Amino acid sequence: MYGLGIVKGMAVTLRHFTETYLDDLRWAFRGGRYHNEEALKVRQHLGKNRGAVTINYPEEKLPMPERFRFIPFLVTDDPPPGQNWGHDWCTSCGICAKVCPPQCIWIKRGTKPNGRPKPEPEEFYIDIDICMNCGFCAEFCPFDAIKMDHDYELADYDRTYSHIHDKARLSKPISYWREIVPAKAAAEEAARELAEQSKGKRRSKDDEPEPQLADDVQRQLFYKGVLY
Amino acid sequence: MSDEALSEEAMQNEVVEVRVHTDPVEEAVERLTERFPEVVEDPRPDFGGYMVPANQIRDVAAYVRDELGFDYLSSVTGLDLIDEGKMEVVYHTYSIDKGGSALVLKVHVDREEPTVPSLTPMWPGADFQEREIWDLYGINFEGHPDQRRILLWDGFEGHPMRKDWHEPFYEEEHKPFGSRWPGGEVFRAEERNPYGKNVQYPAGWQPESLEFNPDTEVYAGMTVTREATPGLKTEKVTVNMGPQHPSTHGVFRMVVTLDGETVLKLEPVMGYLHRNHEQIGERNTFIQNIPFTDRLDYLSSMGNNHGYVLAVEQLLGSKVPERAEWIRILMVELNRISNHAWALGFLLNDMGAFQTPALYMITERELIVDFFEATAGSRMMCNYMRFGGVAYDLPTEFRGQPTMEFLDELIYEQIPRFIEEMDVYLTNNEIVRARGIGVGTLSAEEAIAYSTAGPVLRASGVPYDVRRAEPYSYYDELDFDIAVFYNGDVYDRYLVRIEEMRQSVRILKQILPHLRSTMGAPIVEGKPQYAIRVPRGGDAYGRVENPKGELGFYITAKTRSSNPERYHVRAPSFINLTALGKMCRGHKVADIVTILGSIDIVLGEVDR
Numbered sequence A: 001m002y003g004l005g006i007v008k009g010m011a012v013t014l015r016h017f018t019e020t021y022l023d024d025l026r027w028a029f030r031g032g033r034y035h036n037e038e039a040l041k042v043r044q045h046l047g048k049n050r051g052a053v054t055i056n057y058p059e060e061k062l063p064m065p066e067r068f069r070f071i072p073f074l075v076t077d078d079p080p081p082g083q084n085w086g087h088d089w090c091t092s093c094g095i096c097a098k099v100c101p102p103q104c105i106w107i108k109r110g111t112k113p114n115g116r117p118k119p120e121p122e123e124f125y126i127d128i129d130i131c132m133n134c135g136f137c138a139e140f141c142p143f144d145a146i147k148m149d150h151d152y153e154l155a156d157y158d159r160t161y162s163h164i165h166d167k168a169r170l171s172k173p174i175s176y177w178r179e180i181v182p183a184k185a186a187a188e189e190a191a192r193e194l195a196e197q198s199k200g201k202r203r204s205k206d207d208e209p210e211p212q213l214a215d216d217v218q219r220q221l222f223y224k225g226v227l228y
Numbered sequence B: 001m002s003d004e005a006l007s008e009e010a011m012q013n014e015v016v017e018v019r020v021h022t023d024p025v026e027e028a029v030e031r032l033t034e035r036f037p038e039v040v041e042d043p044r045p046d047f048g049g050y051m052v053p054a055n056q057i058r059d060v061a062a063y064v065r066d067e068l069g070f071d072y073l074s075s076v077t078g079l080d081l082i083d084e085g086k087m088e089v090v091y092h093t094y095s096i097d098k099g100g101s102a103l104v105l106k107v108h109v110d111r112e113e114p115t116v117p118s119l120t121p122m123w124p125g126a127d128f129q130e131r132e133i134w135d136l137y138g139i140n141f142e143g144h145p146d147q148r149r150i151l152l153w154d155g156f157e158g159h160p161m162r163k164d165w166h167e168p169f170y171e172e173e174h175k176p177f178g179s180r181w182p183g184g185e186v187f188r189a190e191e192r193n194p195y196g197k198n199v200q201y202p203a204g205w206q207p208e209s210l211e212f213n214p215d216t217e218v219y220a221g222m223t224v225t226r227e228a229t230p231g232l233k234t235e236k237v238t239v240n241m242g243p244q245h246p247s248t249h250g251v252f253r254m255v256v257t258l259d260g261e262t263v264l265k266l267e268p269v270m271g272y273l274h275r276n277h278e279q280i281g282e283r284n285t286f287i288q289n290i291p292f293t294d295r296l297d298y299l300s301s302m303g304n305n306h307g308y309v310l311a312v313e314q315l316l317g318s319k320v321p322e323r324a325e326w327i328r329i330l331m332v333e334l335n336r337i338s339n340h341a342w343a344l345g346f347l348l349n350d351m352g353a354f355q356t357p358a359l360y361m362i363t364e365r366e367l368i369v370d371f372f373e374a375t376a377g378s379r380m381m382c383n384y385m386r387f388g389g390v391a392y393d394l395p396t397e398f399r400g401q402p403t404m405e406f407l408d409e410l411i412y413e414q415i416p417r418f419i420e421e422m423d424v425y426l427t428n429n430e431i432v433r434a435r436g437i438g439v440g441t442l443s444a445e446e447a448i449a450y451s452t453a454g455p456v457l458r459a460s461g462v463p464y465d466v467r468r469a470e471p472y473s474y475y476d477e478l479d480f481d482i483a484v485f486y487n488g489d490v491y492d493r494y495l496v497r498i499e500e501m502r503q504s505v506r507i508l509k510q511i512l513p514h515l516r517s518t519m520g521a522p523i524v525e526g527k528p529q530y531a532i533r534v535p536r537g538g539d540a541y542g543r544v545e546n547p548k549g550e551l552g553f554y555i556t557a558k559t560r561s562s563n564p565e566r567y568h569v570r571a572p573s574f575i576n577l578t579a580l581g582k583m584c585r586g587h588k589v590a591d592i593v594t595i596l597g598s599i600d601i602v603l604g605e606v607d608r
């Protein structure tokens, strides 16, 4: 019969249309379908969701998965009281600047008073207009000193210099990293400890530091994916 | 029957089932070199392919196409061999019937006045590709019916892919740039090249003196030629559809000549999103290109990653661990489903079912891209594959559910349910049928001649799928059918995509047990490295069946170099557009929109 296809299709639309309202009713006495943590979880859960799955951003936000990556930040020690950040973890080795695909990292290596390079950046810039959020800098930094952030609300009225993040803007304490990605941060910490131990062992044996191994151990832990 | 006898019988059965892979290329080459003694193997070590003298390329191509059966000209690539003072054009031809690898033909011409006979008269699919080479390299294709710039604007000075052409923000030949470390002084590229100085003009041309007659220049498209068809009061009108038009899926223009409502001629105009991706790729190191490939066809970045790493792995000689291969297939097939869901949703948009089907379609896609985000870190710009493996293992859990449980539910329930629902919803809908059947037809011969790929090719009755024709990864071990339909119209392209989603589900079901059994196994070969150098130079062509069609990467490199010498993308969206004019001719103006929707283009890949 001509038109049967349309009728069948309309039935699908009708079901989709009513489902959301029915779900609304279901949640009516449990805090509502929207702006409700519990309902959001169910709405996002595969197989349990009924009706529209949309999120009322910005009132509702999806939790970020740990591996979510946005503009990087620099890790520092937890700050001493009265200060915003502590000692930089970055040793200004330059690996991140070399691997960065659009070349948006600028690092000025620190110098000691005697003119020798100091393992600490004097200046560190990332042009976030150019950054493509690829995550290579965090992936290849051997010192866990640069990490991908979860803060994606960076809209700004100025499109020039406010988008060049300097060291002050980039630095965030390690406690922040632990807060946004607890499991991954713990795994990294375990890896660092392991690396430290194996390094210590080697030292005591034949006085030959082998940073390669430490690196290796750390990578393996990551790539296994079992730790987080 | 004893166990031994059983297993013996099983063995015999197996022997019967084993297909004999004879390389069609070897046989063809034998005949080719016999017929044309001037055709010789590329003498450079580690380079493949056969050198053809420029004045013979047409004869050789005709012989290859008609006698040897390599009837599918997949890719035409230009190269600038500045050290040798030469320009090169590389043709990749395939045999649709026999499958297998490419018969590669290469032509060397003098760099000062590069001229190569055009193959467009034989293979209309070479049209846009040769125009692109003219545009970017300045190689002149003799006999090309319409040799104009295609990606850049007409007043552009120079040919930007030549090795001696430097962009206004040029810093160094290769990354990493020395100015970034250890004495990094930050600057903005716009400051060094303020507006007005960042463009080069042809000599003697003043932008201020640009005289501009709106009637002839901008509205050239709207000229009405008062030339009535006998007996009917119609006028020939030329209309611009785009560049800003909701139906063009991006910034894309079609110059359409209409007789009343009937399309007489349609010509795509593109390049609005051109960023010289290939030159960026040649400045980049090998690993830096991976995130850039995400930006080509941004709806299927996993597939783009896959094609690129396959090409570079040929140069590196990597061996991918088993688990990594299964994860790659998992990601690529999920990506195919999400891409087709998007394509079909927006095809329906183009037919006039505004947004409702599109939103139903992308509900499941949402789950897939969120899974990508949990695994790779980003929903669309996945940057997930690495040379010799993948970047991360699957997460242990996704949204509070163990990952494997989630995948089971997704692959066994959610996605099949969604596909069947959409099937009920749309396939027999009378409007979809009326708008789709018989619209934008392309016969099998035309589809091959126009070098179309992917669903466009398969909807025309050509069962050609790279996953079967030249299996990569573990596709030869997987059981699936090539979706093929025979009418070559919009409706069949719709059906092909629905069927391909079903086949993807079938593949996914087969790889779940492998993902379970390889849990915890290595996912990348060796230690991840950021400074990768190829042990040997040479050229490599890696191709995958992307949702849009065959995506190929042609890469050449010098020995021990850390960046590609040539990085070419065979972009399926771009090449499929070659046939758009042909498909639209004779149809109504409203059909253009559905025909374009049925090709499923992404402008990031068209314009590169």
Ligand code: SF4
Pocket: A089, A090, A091, A092, A093, A094, A095, A096, A097, A107, A140, A141, A142, A143, A144, A145, A146
């Ligand atoms: S790779 Fe890490 S330690 Fe090295 S410069 Fe970058 S942030 Fe600093």
Ligand code: SF4
Pocket: A072, A096, A099, A100, A101, A102, A103, A104, A105, A126, A130, A131, A132, A133, A134, A135, A136, A137, A138
């Ligand atoms: S995320 Fe990628 S683009 Fe951004 S700073 Fe790091 S390496 Fe560079």
